[in-house]
Amino acid sequence: MALSAWKQAGESRWALRVNPSSGNLHPTEVYLLSPAIDNFSSTPLIAHYAPQEHGLETRCVLTNPIWKLLTEDYSEPVLFIGISSIYWREAWKYGTRAFRYCHLDVGHALAAISLSAASLGWHCQILENCSTRQLRMLLGLPDNHKNETEQPDCLIAITQTKIKYPVLSLPDQAIQQIALCDWQGEANVLSSTSVCWDVINTIAITCEKPTTQLSVANRDIHKEIMRQHAHLTVNAQQLIQQRRSAVAMDKQTYIQAEQFYQLISRLMPEQVETPFNLLISAARVQLIFFVHRVEGIKPGVYCLVRDSEILTELKQLMNEQFVWQKLKTCSEKLPLFCLLEGDAKLLSQKLSCQQEIASDGCFSMVMLSQFKKTLQNTGAWLYPQLYWECGMIGQVLYLEAEAMNIQGTGIGCFFDDPVHEFLGLQNMNFQTLYHFTVGGAIHDDRVLTLPAYGTGK
Numbered sequence: 001m002a003l004s005a006w007k008q009a010g011e012s013r014w015a016l017r018v019n020p021s022s023g024n025l026h027p028t029e030v031y032l033l034s035p036a037i038d039n040f041s042s043t044p045l046i047a048h049y050a051p052q053e054h055g056l057e058t059r060c061v062l063t064n065p066i067w068k069l070l071t072e073d074y075s076e077p078v079l080f081i082g083i084s085s086i087y088w089r090e091a092w093k094y095g096t097r098a099f100r101y102c103h104l105d106v107g108h109a110l111a112a113i114s115l116s117a118a119s120l121g122w123h124c125q126i127l128e129n130c131s132t133r134q135l136r137m138l139l140g141l142p143d144n145h146k147n148e149t150e151q152p153d154c155l156i157a158i159t160q161t162k163i164k165y166p167v168l169s170l171p172d173q174a175i176q177q178i179a180l181c182d183w184q185g186e187a188n189v190l191s192s193t194s195v196c197w198d199v200i201n202t203i204a205i206t207c208e209k210p211t212t213q214l215s216v217a218n219r220d221i222h223k224e225i226m227r228q229h230a231h232l233t234v235n236a237q238q239l240i241q242q243r244r245s246a247v248a249m250d251k252q253t254y255i256q257a258e259q260f261y262q263l264i265s266r267l268m269p270e271q272v273e274t275p276f277n278l279l280i281s282a283a284r285v286q287l288i289f290f291v292h293r294v295e296g297i298k299p300g301v302y303c304l305v306r307d308s309e310i311l312t313e314l315k316q317l318m319n320e321q322f323v324w325q326k327l328k329t330c331s332e333k334l335p336l337f338c339l340l341e342g343d344a345k346l347l348s349q350k351l352s353c354q355q356e357i358a359s360d361g362c363f364s365m366v367m368l369s370q371f372k373k374t375l376q377n378t379g380a381w382l383y384p385q386l387y388w389e390c391g392m393i394g395q396v397l398y399l400e401a402e403a404m405n406i407q408g409t410g411i412g413c414f415f416d417d418p419v420h421e422f423l424g425l426q427n428m429n430f431q432t433l434y435h436f437t438v439g440g441a442i443h444d445d446r447v448l449t450l451p452a453y454g455t456g457k
Ligand SMILES: Cc1cc2nc3c(=O)[nH]c(=O)nc-3n(C[C@H](O)[C@H](O)[C@H](O)COP(=O)(O)O)c2cc1C
Pocket: 016, 017, 019, 020, 021, 022, 023, 024, 101, 104, 105, 108, 243, 244, 245, 246, 247, 355, 357, 409, 410, 411, 412, 413
């Protein structure tokens, strides 16, 4: 979540971060809930992370007995990372779309944290049974803060080993006690005036999460993870820090079919654990690809079915002209289907708000999420999590692309109705929630890159 670089063009200077964000507006805030750790803190504490300083601001010092009560269900040391969003940071520019952008950003942040933890050999799990009210108390967030309300999103538990029966909630008694502790500090306010976007407030209230009783099936901790990345000898830290969004694609870079298959195999939740094991269910999003420049794969529209159980439903619901031909050139394990062959460059550009990055790269894509039926069955609180899953997919794509010496860009601006029309979807059981593009980036030599820290603001 730190800064990864400063950019400079003429007199202008702006910071970029390890995690991407719609419009580089960074509405996501991060908190650390930590036990006492040698050479770090003699007491348990809750702190806010300040990216510009790469420092922690103590919000609340906890006693050891409270920490013990909070973590009584864990048989090993644990720390937590809390995530929240400030909708106004996106809404001043994007209006109602801010809700979706904030939650896509949360998804990117979740995957960034999970992948970083994994690079240290650690494991992450979202505490999915906690309520929004409990999170608000644990992060010390006021209900309303001068029109820049900070909405709690989730809490991630980080452990050194993978837990067979993941803990998904924390004792309410401990949370109540923490809420009554002595909290320090007050969040800065970004704007002197603001505009109230009623729709965002209504959606946020509707999506407040109650406590739930979900459970995770016993995790087979010895499960074989698909490892097809022998070609990757890159350094994880370097890769994570060099990640950048392509601002424009070069219209000429091709990748090989094998590279494409490797890249998309990383998006299969069953075959690859991190970061998709953060959520109890992370296969609610199916992927439609517009293949433009992949050597060995004909240009056209393809579908990667991440959840095999909904293949039949998808075939029934979608455009009857789609051929659903399983690709034989890739591994049996990769459920990749050709829907239509042909040049899809103009189509994909049109569907992504006419943005050329969608047509000028190697491929672009639509993330199609289960929607109305799933939300009705589960509850409106699931709505943000559908975006989180899309953001996580985006973050994996960013890093995989970077590892192949090409680049990705999240596309939060798209026309959903024309997408559904093209796919033949007539009801709201599936909706597109995010687009993405991957290809050879054009670099702008006029923009200087400076180190993230140590050179002043
Ligand atoms: C959710 C999301 C949506 C985005 N939507 C677009 C978009 O529609 N068009 C675009 O050119 N870039 C888009 N981006 C890229 C951002 O502009 C980029 O992440 C930001 O400027 C920071 O740059 P960086 O990713 O290089 O750190 C999006 C990024 C995210 C995370």
